[in-house]
Amino acid sequence: MDRTENIIELKNITKIFDDDGFTAVDNFNLEVKRGEFVTFLGPSGCGKTTTLRMIAGFDVPTSGDILLNGKSIIGLPPYKRPINTVFQRYALFPHMNIYNNIAFGLRQKKTPEEEIRRRVRKVLDLVDLEGFEGRSVSTLSGGQQQRIAIARALINEPEILLLDEPLGALDLKMRKEMQLELKAMHDKLGITFIYVTHDQEEALTMSDKIVVMNEGKTQQIGTPEDIYNEPATAFVADFIGESNIFSGVMTGKLRARFCGGEFLCVDDFPEGTHITAVVRPEDVEIVPAGTGIISGVVDSVIFKGMHYEITVLSGRNEMVIQTVNSARPGDRVGLRVDPENIHIIQAEDHTNSFPVDINSAHRLEYNGHTLDTSLTRIIKGSKRLENGSILDANGEVIDPARIRIQASIQPEDIEMTDDQDAGLVQGTISNLIYLGDHYSYVIHTELEQDFVVYDEDLWNMDDRVSLLMPVEKMTFTLRKK
Amino acid sequence: MKRSLRGLFLVLVLLILYLPILILVVYSFTTSTQIGAIRGFSLHNYVTLFTTPELRDMITGTLALALGSAVIATVLGTMGAIGAFYSSRRTGAVISTVNQIPVVNADVVTGFSICILLVVVFHISKDSYIPLVAGHVTLCAPFVFLSVMPRIRQMDPSIYEAALDLGATPFDALMQIVIPQIVPGIISGFALAITLSLDDYFIATYTKPAMFDTISTYVVNATKGSQTTIKTALWALSTVIFVIVVLIVIGMNLRSIRQERAEKTGRRLHV
Numbered sequence: 001m002d003r004t005e006n007i008i009e010l011k012n013i014t015k016i017f018d019d020d021g022f023t024a025v026d027n028f029n030l031e032v033k034r035g036e037f038v039t040f041l042g043p044s045g046c047g048k049t050t051t052l053r054m055i056a057g058f059d060v061p062t063s064g065d066i067l068l069n070g071k072s073i074i075g076l077p078p079y080k081r082p083i084n085t086v087f088q089r090y091a092l093f094p095h096m097n098i099y100n101n102i103a104f105g106l107r108q109k110k111t112p113e114e115e116i117r118r119r120v121r122k123v124l125d126l127v128d129l130e131g132f133e134g135r136s137v138s139t140l141s142g143g144q145q146q147r148i149a150i151a152r153a154l155i156n157e158p159e160i161l162l163l164d165e166p167l168g169a170l171d172l173k174m175r176k177e178m179q180l181e182l183k184a185m186h187d188k189l190g191i192t193f194i195y196v197t198h199d200q201e202e203a204l205t206m207s208d209k210i211v212v213m214n215e216g217k218t219q220q221i222g223t224p225e226d227i228y229n230e231p232a233t234a235f236v237a238d239f240i241g242e243s244n245i246f247s248g249v250m251t252g253k254l255r256a257r258f259c260g261g262e263f264l265c266v267d268d269f270p271e272g273t274h275i276t277a278v279v280r281p282e283d284v285e286i287v288p289a290g291t292g293i294i295s296g297v298v299d300s301v302i303f304k305g306m307h308y309e310i311t312v313l314s315g316r317n318e319m320v321i322q323t324v325n326s327a328r329p330g331d332r333v334g335l336r337v338d339p340e341n342i343h344i345i346q347a348e349d350h351t352n353s354f355p356v357d358i359n360s361a362h363r364l365e366y367n368g369h370t371l372d373t374s375l376t377r378i379i380k381g382s383k384r385l386e387n388g389s390i391l392d393a394n395g396e397v398i399d400p401a402r403i404r405i406q407a408s409i410q411p412e413d414i415e416m417t418d419d420q421d422a423g424l425v426q427g428t429i430s431n432l433i434y435l436g437d438h439y440s441y442v443i444h445t446e447l448e449q450d451f452v453v454y455d456e457d458l459w460n461m462d463d464r465v466s467l468l469m470p471v472e473k474m475t476f477t478l479r480k481k
Numbered sequence: 482m483k484r485s486l487r488g489l490f491l492v493l494v495l496l497i498l499y500l501p502i503l504i505l506v507v508y509s510f511t512t513s514t515q516i517g518a519i520r521g522f523s524l525h526n527y528v529t530l531f532t533t534p535e536l537r538d539m540i541t542g543t544l545a546l547a548l549g550s551a552v553i554a555t556v557l558g559t560m561g562a563i564g565a566f567y568s569s570r571r572t573g574a575v576i577s578t579v580n581q582i583p584v585v586n587a588d589v590v591t592g593f594s595i596c597i598l599l600v601v602v603f604h605i606s607k608d609s610y611i612p613l614v615a616g617h618v619t620l621c622a623p624f625v626f627l628s629v630m631p632r633i634r635q636m637d638p639s640i641y642e643a644a645l646d647l648g649a650t651p652f653d654a655l656m657q658i659v660i661p662q663i664v665p666g667i668i669s670g671f672a673l674a675i676t677l678s679l680d681d682y683f684i685a686t687y688t689k690p691a692m693f694d695t696i697s698t699y700v701v702n703a704t705k706g707s708q709t710t711i712k713t714a715l716w717a718l719s720t721v722i723f724v725i726v727v728l729i730v731i732g733m734n735l736r737s738i739r740q741e742r743a744e745k746t747g748r749r750l751h752v
Contacts, residue, residue, distance in 0.1 A: 018569065019569060019570050019571070056642075056646060057645075058642050058645070058646075077645070077651075078642070078645040078646050079645045079646070079647075079648045079649055079650055079651075083646075084646055084647065085642075085643070085646045087639045087642070087643055088639070089637060089639065091637055091639040091640045091642070091643040092640075092643075093640055093643070093644075093658055094640075094662070095661045095662065104644070104647050104649070104657075105647035105648050108647060108648035108649050108653065109648060152647065153646075153647075156647065156648065
C-alpha cells in the first residue's frame with residue numbers, strides 16, 4: 001500500500017504519567033487515511049483523550065512515535081503542528097470578541113488583516129453564524145459557542161481536525177443536529193477528523209472508522225458495522241449497543257452452551273474452548289414454552305415506543321429481548337436464537353464471573369451461603385448504618401434491588417472437593433483438557449453456570465464436585481440496574 | 482426591643498472602630514497642640530504638612546518605595562503563581578507551601594534576617610536602597626502570589642492550550658491569553674502590595690538608609706521627639722491617608738456593584 005496515503009500513524013504509543021505512574025495509553029497503534037472520519041470511543045478514563053492530546057502535542061508519549069505524512073512529529077510543539085483542536089468546553093477566549101477569537105490563529109501567522117476579515121466571514125458562513133463578528137463570547141449559547149470553536153479551528157485550514165467530546169455539553173436535540181452538521185462539514189471540507197466520544201451512538205452515526213478503547217488499550221478498530229455486528233471482545237459487545245453477554249463453553253462442532261442451554265452457532269472453535277457469547281436483544285425470539293432452546297419466566301416488560309423491552313429469567317440467567325409483541329410478567333416462555341445471530345468470542349482469559357445476591361441483612365450471598373466480605377468495601381465511599389442498611393458516597397440509602405454485584409475469580413483460585421457440603425456450589429465436570437502442567441476443567445453447576453477450574457490432579461468426566469472458592473480471592477464489581 | 486439592642490451594639494462596634502480616627506480628624510483642624518481642650522479652627526497643620534520639605538520628601542519617598550517595590554513584587558508574584566500552576570502537581574505544592582512561610586512569618590524576623598544577609602554577609606550598603614527594596618519585595622510578593630493564584634485556578638486551563646493549538650508560542654499565549662484572564666488578580670495583588678509596603682515598619686527600620694524615612698518609621702520617631710508642629714502635622718497626614726483610603730474603598734465597591742449588574746444583564750442576554 002502507498003505509505004503516504006496515511007496522513008497520520010501512531011506507532012506503539014505508550015503514555016505513563018509521571019505524577020502517579022498511571023498508564024493512560026498502552027501500546028496504541030493506529031493508521032488514519034487522509035480525509036477519514038475516525039472516532040475514539042470508550043468510557044471515561046480509557047485513554048482516548050490522552051491519545052488525542054498526544055496527537056495535538058499537549059502530551060508527549062512516554063514511548064512510541066507519531067508520524068504525520070510519514071514524518072515524525074514527536075519533537076514538534078503544538079503550535080508548529082498543522083493540527084487544530086475543538087475543545088470539550090470550547091475554550092473560547094472570554095476577553096476577545098468573536099472576530100478576534102476566530103482571527104487568533106491567522107494573527108499568529110501574521111496574515112494580512114484584509115485576508116483575515118475575508119476568511120473570518122467565510123468560516124462564520126460555514127457554521128451558520130453570519131454577522132456574529134462583534135458579539136462577545138458570554139452572549140452566546142452553548143451551541144453557538146461550539147460553532148465558533150469549530151470555526152476558530154477550521155479557519156487555519158488544518159490537515160487534521162481533532163474534536164474532544166465537542167458535543168458533550170449540549171442538550172440532546174442540539175447534539176443530534178450538530179452530529180449531522182459536523183458530518184456534512186467533514187464531507188464538504190475533506191479534512192481528516194479525529195473525534196473523541198464516550199457516546200456509542202454518536203460514534204456509530206458519524207464515523208468511517210471507530211477505535212474502541214478500554215483501560216488504555218485498543219479493543220477493536222473497524223467500521224461501525226464491523227464493531228456492531230462482530231465485536232472482537234466482550235467489552236466491545238457490552239459497550240456498543242445493548243447486548244446479552246454470557247460466558248460459556250464450546251460443547252461440540254458449532255455447538256455452544258451458555259445461558260443454561262445448548263445453542264447452535266456459526267463460529268467454529270474447538271470443543272471445550274471457554275467462550276463469551278453475545279446475543280443482541282433484537283435477535284432473541286419469544287416462542288411458546290417448551291419449544292425454544294431455553295425456557296424462562298417473564299420478569300419485566302417495559303414499553304419503549306418502537307418496541308417492548310422484555311426481561312426473561314432463565315434459571316439464574318437474565319436475557320433481555322426487544323420485540324414488537326408484548327408479554328405478561330410471570331408468563332412462562334421459550335426463547336430461541338438463530339445460529340447466525342449468536343456471536344461467539346474466544347474468552348480473553350478464563351476469569352469466572354457470576355452474579356451474587358444481596359440478602360435482607362445487606363450481606364452478600366451466593367447459592368444460600370453468606371460471603372464473608374463487606375458491601376462497604378465494594379461500593380466506594382459507602383457506610384453501613386447500625387440497622388444494616390448501606391449509605392452511598394452521597395449519603396443516600398442504597399436500594400439492593402437496584403444494584404447488581406458481579407463476583408470474579410480466577411480458575412487457579414478455585415479448588416474442587418468430593419465433600420459436597422464444603423464448597424459454595426456443586427456441579428459436574430463436563431469437560432477437561434490437559435494443558436501441559438495442569439488440567440483445565442469445566443464444571444457445570446446446578447445454578448446453570450460453567451466454572452473453569454485449574455487443577456493438577458486428574459478427575460473424571462461427570463464427577464460430582466463441590467467448589468471451594470475463597471472470598472479473599474474474589475473481586476467484586478458493582479453494576480447499577 | 483431586640484431590634485434596638487442590635488442597633489445599639491452595631492453603633493458601639495462602629496464607634497470603637499472609628500472614634501480614634503475621628504478624634505484625630507477633628508483635632509487636625511484645630512490649633513491644639515495636644516488632645517484635650519479644643520481651641521480655634523485652623524488649617525495650619527495641613528499647611529505644615531505640604532510645605533515642610535522634610536515631611537514632603539518623607540511622603541514622596543514612601544510612595545516611591547511603595548510603588549517601586551509593588552511593581553517588582555507584582556511581576557515576581559505573578560510569575561511565581563503562573564509557574565507554580567503549570568508545574569507538576571508536586572512542584573506546585575512545594576512552591577505554594579514555600580510561599581506561605583513569609584506570609585505567616587513575623588515581619589521583625591524577615592527584616593532582621595534580610596539585614597543580616599545583605600548588609601552583614603554581602604556588605605551591601607543600606608544607602609544603596611537595595612536592602613530596603615529587597616525587604617519590601619520579600620514582604621509583598623507572596624501576597625501577590627496568593628491573590629493571583631485563585632484567578633489562575635478559576636481560568637479554564639484549556640484556553641492556554643487552545644492558544645498553543647492555534648499557533649501561538651508559549652510566550653505569546655501567556656501574554657495574549659493568560660495574563661488578560663488574571664488581570665483582576667494582578668491588580669488586587671498590586672494594591673495589596675502597595676498597602677503592605679506603606680504599612681510596614683519593622684522591615685524598613687532594619688534595612689532603610691539612615692537618612693531616609695518611611696511614613697511609619699518617621700511617625701514612630703516623631704512621636705518620641707518634642708517638635709509639636711511636626712506632631713500635629715502628622716494628625717493631618719493621618720486624616721489625608723484615611724480620606725484617601727475611604728475614597729478608594731467606596732470606589733472599589735461601586736465598581737464591583739456595577740460589574741455585577743453588567744454580568745447579570747449579560748447573562749440575561751445569553752438566555
